[in-house]
Amino acid sequence: MSLSRQEVAKVGMLARLALTEAELEKMTGELSKLVEFVSQLSELDTAAVEPLAHPLETRNVFREDIPAASLTTEQALANSPRHDNSCFLVPAVLGDSGAA
Amino acid sequence: MQPLQLSALDLVGAVKRGDLSAVACVEAYLDRIVAVDGRINAFLAVGREPALAQAAKIDVRRKAGKPLGALAGLPVAVKDALCTTDLPTTCASKMLAGYQPPYDADVVARLRRADAVIVGKTNMDEFAMGGSNENSAFGPVHNPWDLNRAPGGSSGGSAACVAADMAPVAIGSDTGGSIRQPAGLCGITGFKPTYGRISRRGLVAFASSLDQIGPMAHSAADCALLMETIAGHDPGDATSLTDPVPAYGQLLGEPLAGLRIGRVAEHFGAGLDPEVARGIESAFDTFRAAGATIHDVELPHARYGIPTYYLIAPCEASSNLARYDGAHYGHRHRAEPGREADQVGQFESPLVEMYCRSRAEGFGPEVKRRVMLGTYALSAGYYEAFYAKALRVRRLIQRDYFEAFAKVDLIAGPVSPTPAFKLGEKTGDPLAMYLVDMYTVGTNLAGIGGISFPCGFTPGGLPIGFQLQGPALAEPLLLRAAHGFQSLTDWHTRRPALSA
Numbered sequence: 053m054s055l056s057r058q059e060v061a062k063v064g065m066l067a068r069l070a071l072t073e074a075e076l077e078k079m080t081g082e083l084s085k086l087v088e089f090v091s092q093l094s095e096l097d098t099a100a101v102e103p104l105a106h107p108l109e110t111r112n113v114f115r116e117d118i119p120a121a122s123l124t125t126e127q128a129l130a131n132s133p134r135h136d137n138s139c140f141l142v143p144a145v146l147g148d149s150g151a152a
Numbered sequence: 153m154q155p156l157q158l159s160a161l162d163l164v165g166a167v168k169r170g171d172l173s174a175v176a177c178v179e180a181y182l183d184r185i186v187a188v189d190g191r192i193n194a195f196l197a198v199g200r201e202p203a204l205a206q207a208a209k210i211d212v213r214r215k216a217g218k219p220l221g222a223l224a225g226l227p228v229a230v231k232d233a234l235c236t237t238d239l240p241t242t243c244a245s246k247m248l249a250g251y252q253p254p255y256d257a258d259v260v261a262r263l264r265r266a267d268a269v270i271v272g273k274t275n276m277d278e279f280a281m282g283g284s285n286e287n288s289a290f291g292p293v294h295n296p297w298d299l300n301r302a303p304g305g306s307s308g309g310s311a312a313c314v315a316a317d318m319a320p321v322a323i324g325s326d327t328g329g330s331i332r333q334p335a336g337l338c339g340i341t342g343f344k345p346t347y348g349r350i351s352r353r354g355l356v357a358f359a360s361s362l363d364q365i366g367p368m369a370h371s372a373a374d375c376a377l378l379m380e381t382i383a384g385h386d387p388g389d390a391t392s393l394t395d396p397v398p399a400y401g402q403l404l405g406e407p408l409a410g411l412r413i414g415r416v417a418e419h420f421g422a423g424l425d426p427e428v429a430r431g432i433e434s435a436f437d438t439f440r441a442a443g444a445t446i447h448d449v450e451l452p453h454a455r456y457g458i459p460t461y462y463l464i465a466p467c468e469a470s471s472n473l474a475r476y477d478g479a480h481y482g483h484r485h486r487a488e489p490g491r492e493a494d495q496v497g498q499f500e501s502p503l504v505e506m507y508c509r510s511r512a513e514g515f516g517p518e519v520k521r522r523v524m525l526g527t528y529a530l531s532a533g534y535y536e537a538f539y540a541k542a543l544r545v546r547r548l549i550q551r552d553y554f555e556a557f558a559k560v561d562l563i564a565g566p567v568s569p570t571p572a573f574k575l576g577e578k579t580g581d582p583l584a585m586y587l588v589d590m591y592t593v594g595t596n597l598a599g600i601g602g603i604s605f606p607c608g609f610t611p612g613g614l615p616i617g618f619q620l621q622g623p624a625l626a627e628p629l630l631l632r633a634a635h636g637f638q639s640l641t642d643w644h645t646r647r648p649a650l651s652a
Contacts, residue, residue, distance in 0.1 A: 065497060069511050079524060093463075094537070103546075107347045
């Protein structure tokens with residue numbers, strides 16, 4: 053199974069990973085090999101098998117909704133690359149100018 | 153008294169009796185780190201001052217006759233995937249360089265409450281993705297048995313620091329073999345308990361349905377000692393098990409006679425190094441001589457373990473690692489006009505451009521590869537063929553274990569197909585690197601427990617690791633079987649010839 057450069061570029065955008073031309077080239081080859089390798093699962097007939105998403109097929113876990121101490125605003129912002137002491141600051145969400 | 157030669161059990165006993173001060177104990181290991189870690193690179197951070205300050209407080213409390221915790225004065229090295237408030241937590245990634253967590257992982261908090269002393273944070277493959285520790289953004293770890301070889305991974309720093317006596321015990325995490333494989337390649341004992349036995353709160357998430365924290369030490373007895381402190385339910389991790397935590401240490405002494413051990417033909421097929429195979433066979437002989445019986449069992453879907461794992465783990469990782477967005481914490485791209493990399497395609501907004509460039513700069517090649525593979529396998533049109541397919545095969549793999557454990561108590565075999573390989577030997581071929589996990593991923597996919605420990609050495613002097621796997625919550629049996637083996641052999645007492 054072989055992936056095209058266009059497909060890999062699209063996956064890169066979905067994954068929010070900027071890829072250079074050289075990375076795109078390399079990743080296309082590597083992903084094609086890996087996808088081919090994992091495709092061997094298709095030789096198994098699993099039509100009657102339920103998916104197992106989690107080893108503990110447990111019940112929901114409930115707790116009382118009681119307010120408790122959590123991080124302070126200061127603690128929550130302490131590792132932020134940019135903030136104004138109350139909010140995380142990011143570049144413009146809309147539009148195509150003013151990258152921070 | 154020479155702390156470096158004592159077991160964790162003996163160290164704690166000596167500190168409690170007052171034969172050894174906590175300060176002397178911790179200082180001996182800190183000095184050993186200074187003496188040898190320049191050659192090993194097992195530590196990403198060492199907290200000398202806080203460790204000595206905490207040890208001094210323990211000594212004051214002991215002299216005042218106050219009660220001490222179960223691990224009083226015991227130096228512990230912690231994998232850098234676990235959050236610590238007094239030391240940075242980087243997951244060996246540039247993405248988290250300098251990150252200072254606002255809370256302690258549950259395991260770290262439990263260790264501190266038991267008066268253990270965290271001496272430092274250990275090197276690892278970036279975000280725990282790898283089997284050689286070569287994916288660390290801060291340089292590889294060198295195997296103490298041969299500095300030109302890899303220690304295994306991803307908990308390579310934790311394994312190497314115990315092997316080189318820079319800490320008597322360490323904490324690792326195991327998503328597909330990341331405790332057991334480096335333990336095997338470094339000649340120590342590594343324990344991956346049942347999924348959920350230890351809280352994952354504060355463990356940087358890789359693949360949440362597979363991740364499991366566990367102890368690494370020279371012996372199963374020392375692993376049992378740590379388990380008594382770190383296992384147990386935590387309301388902060390809803391998947392942590394509520395079952396009572398047994399007194400693991402008290403259950404170690406029972407004999408091996410009557411133990412039914414399964415031997416899986418699939419574990420002895422193509423790819424297994426003949427020297428490793430010889431070591432494994434001699435370990436079976438030791439168990440036989442002690443009265444255990446060996447039975448052939450089948451895990452018919454074991455050969456699908458690696459492709460199943462390399463779908464499920466990257467899918468979960470691509471979702472978990474979406475949190476590294478450059479906005480809340482971690483690396484953020486700084487725009488420098490004219491210096492932007494030659495990027496393919498257009499960004500829909502400045503915010504998306506910041507995300508994409510921050511992640512491109514912060515993540516290393518293996519993390520990018522897995523995020524890409526997971527994103528692809530979860531994307532529209534491929535989800536059913538890849539991710540859902542892997543979940544169905546996961547159930548077949550788990551069912552194989554259930555059926556095998558109806559016939560035997562434990563399953564035994566090699567941890568890894570080869571002894572420690574040379575640094576750089578597999579870095580050019582991702583698939584070759586993935587195959588080093590061929591005997592270990594099944595444990596995680598099934599959610600059960602496994603332990604690895606040394607069962608011999610190659611003629612070239614490299615440790616050979618033996619693995620036992622057990623049913624869910626069979627921790628007492630796994631520890632007891634490993635301890636029984638270690639009572640009859642001395643492989644776990646061997647040390648690499650590292651001059652200080």
